[in-house]
Amino acid sequence: MATDSAPLPARRLIKEVLGRGDYAIIGxxxxPRSKVLDLGCGEGELLEWLxxxxxxxxxxxxISRERVQLAIARGxxxxxxxxxxxxxxxxxxxxDYVIxxxxxxxxxxxLKVLREMLRVGRRVIVAFPNFGHWxxxxxxxxxxxxxxxGLFPYEWYDSPNVHFLTIQDFEAFCVEQNWVVERHYFLSGNHRVKSMPNLRAEVAVYLVRAKHP
Amino acid sequence: MIVETQSVQFNSITLDSGAVIAPVDVAFETYGVLNAGKSNAVLIVHAFTGDAHAAGVGKEDGKPGWWDNMIGPGKAFDTNRYFVLCINVLGGCRGTTGPSSINPETGAPYAMSFPMITIGDMVRLQKMVVDHLGISRLLAVAGGSMGGMQVLEWAVRYPDCVAAAFPIATTARHSAQQIAFNEVGRQAIMADPDWNNGNYYGFKPPARGLSVARMVGHITYMSDDSMKEKFGRRFRNKGAAAFTFDDEFEVESYLRYRGNQFVDRFDANSYLYITKAMDVFDLAQGYPSLAQALEQAHSRFLVISFTSDWLYPSDQSLEIVSALRSRNRDVAYCELSSNYGHDAFLVEVGEQTDLIRGFLARVYKEAA
Structure with missing residues (x-):
């Protein structure tokens, strides 16, 4: 699978419009013409773009009513x-994809969420902040x-994060669960990280599917 | 925007029951301009006691339409972009054939000889009007309460004719509680001696029964909070109870006023027939399950409910949404926050406008 399938202008646009590296990767x-479910979709910017x-x-x-309203207002x-x-x-x-x-x-x-995602979707796209970053x-x-x-800006008592995982954790987890990692991308800001991702990447994006019998 | 109700007559309509009404008159109004491709038509379906006058100012009575705050230039259903159509339901009393219409076979009003009608019959008659206007596909069908039931029926019965369906504050079938409230209304009418087995045309109508029915209805349209806010325990004149059975409390006075006002514009027999149609309506009828019924639909759905609506609670909307999702149908759902109870779908204009305007624009773009 070529990672360069999207034409460059489209990739630049998605970064400009959405301002998030992981969105660009997802884009x-x-x-094209697939069926996509976005969990925790916020105001629906990514889905609208797709x-x-x-x-x-x-x-x-x-979950937020306000954001649901904004997303529906985008159609x-x-x-x-x-x-x-x-x-x-x-x-x-x-x-086709659950994001x-x-x-x-x-x-x-x-684990329950990921299993459900793999049940309703052929492939799962997961992006998460890497707790192993230096x-x-x-x-x-x-x-x-x-x-x-910057990536984990919260005080321990008001953080929405309840599970802290690193890239290595996720890789081990996929092996353990018998999931196939089809692609992965490691990002620092909007730049790709080529080496030592568990130390250098702020965000990881994984394309995962269940192992076919 | 001055508007005039139009009408069209069809030779006949065959009902779900097999009965035939011939001929059948239909009252409708249109707003905006139908484009050359006839692809910008939106059908608004009205609630129980609504009528075809959904928007603009009536040419004869000068009154605004019942959803005028949602339909018009720049509004949620933007008449600068869309051709909006609203049709009085079958069995009604506002221009479309109903029990108060003259039966040509007898020369007298149908009264209780009017055949039983269903939500499906209402929708089939609307389809005849839509066909008559040469529209093969509606951009959207939208409506609240009983209107929402018709929206669902449209989407299931004519899946290829509805690009988007907006069922608002509604249900796929009445609960025992909803049937119970309607039955109280019907019994109030039938207990009024003036009802006279439905044969009151040309005589005194069952005004007391009909107004009590309407009073009960109004209680169910409001929420406990909105009644507290609107009336509280306030007295109408003095600051204390005079211990009479006059309408001393503001809430009593309001309900009586609304009841009496209703008698002037609504026919008691239409009340009986239409509430029965609502109670009997079950979208899943003829299918093994609600999900299998909704599987027939291919529209984009936007389902809206309101937090304080206890007559058509969010649970009932969620049942529809859940069934659609289980069949992988395209559905957006939002429960809007409101204190106004079931009335919210008529009153909460701002947030509904944002949702509907944006969603509809997207559907229009996709259909183009």
Whole structure:
């Protein structure tokens, strides 16, 4: 699979419009005219972009009523509900891709969520902040306190993050669960990280599928 | 925007029951301009006691339409872009054939000889009007309450004719509680001696029964909070109870006023027939499940409910949404925050406008 399938102008645009490196990667991964479910879709910016540029059929789940309203006002089919219970209605393999962008660390039961995602989707795209980044390690080592960095800016008591994982953790997890990593991307800001991702990448994006029998 | 109700007559309509009404008159209004491709038509379906006058100012009575805050230039259903159509339902009393219409076979009003009608019959008659206007596909069908039931029926019965479906504050079938409230209304009418087995045309109408029915209805349209806010325990004149059975409380006075006002514009027999049609309506009828019924639909759905609506609670909207999702259908759902109870779909203009205007624009773009 070529990672350069999206034409350059499109990639530049998605960065300009969405301003998030992981969104740009997702824009590259998703095949045209596919069915996409975005969990924790916020105001539906990514889905709108995918609908406009990849002619996808999009659906989203978002817990905040305000954000659901904004997403629907963009014409995106978003359902107000939480991720942990929001997938149960969907039949098996209803989507080509199920996206979980930067919220895996906020779900109460990540394994349950990922399994559900792999049930309703043929492929899963997961983006998460890497807790193994050197700045996080450094902050913890030097301060002796729960690390606070640009990527993890919260105090321990008001952080929405409840699970902290590194790139190595996720890789091991996939092996353990018998999931196939089809592609991965490591980012620092909007730049690709080529070496030592567990130290140098702030965000990891994985394209995962269940192993076929 | 001055508007005039139009009408069209069809030779006959065959009902779900097999009965035939011939001929059948239909009252409707249109706003905006139908484009050359006839691809910008939006059908608004009205609630129980609504009528074809959904928007603009009536040419004869000078009154605004029942959803005028949502339909018009620049509004949620923007008449600068869309051709908006609203049709009085079958069984009604505002221009479309109903129990108060003259039965040509007898020369007298149908009264209780009017055949039983269903939500499906209402929709089939609307389809005849849409066909009559040469529209093969509606950009959207939208409506609240009983209007929402018709939206669902449209989407299932005519899947290729509905690009987007907006069922608002509605249900796929009435609960026992909803049937119960309607039954109280019907019994109030039928207990009024003036009802006279439905044969009151040309005589005194069952005004007391009909107004009590309407009073009960109004209670169910409001929320406890909105009634507290609007009336509280306030007295109408003095600051204390005079211990009479006059309408001393503001809430009593309001309900009586609304009840009496209703009698002037609504026919008691239409009340009976239409509430029965609502109670009997079950979208899943003829299918093994609601999900299998909704599987027939191919529209983009936007389902809206309101937090304080206890007559058509969000649970019922969620049942629809869940069934659609289980069949992998395209559905957006939002529960809007409101204190106004079931009335919210008529009152909460701002947020509904944002949702509908944006969603509809997208559907229009995709359909183009």
């Amino acid at each position: 590259e991964i998703v095949e 609908m406009d540029h990849k002619q996808v059929t999009g659906a989203g789940v978002e 995106v089919s978003v359902y107000q509900g939480d991720i942990d219970q929001g997938l149960a209605d969907y039949p098996d393999q209803a989507f 979980l962008s930067q919220t895996l660390q906020q779900t109460l039961k990540p 700045r996080v390690r450094w902050a913890h080592l030097v301060s002796g306190r729960a690390p606070r960095t």
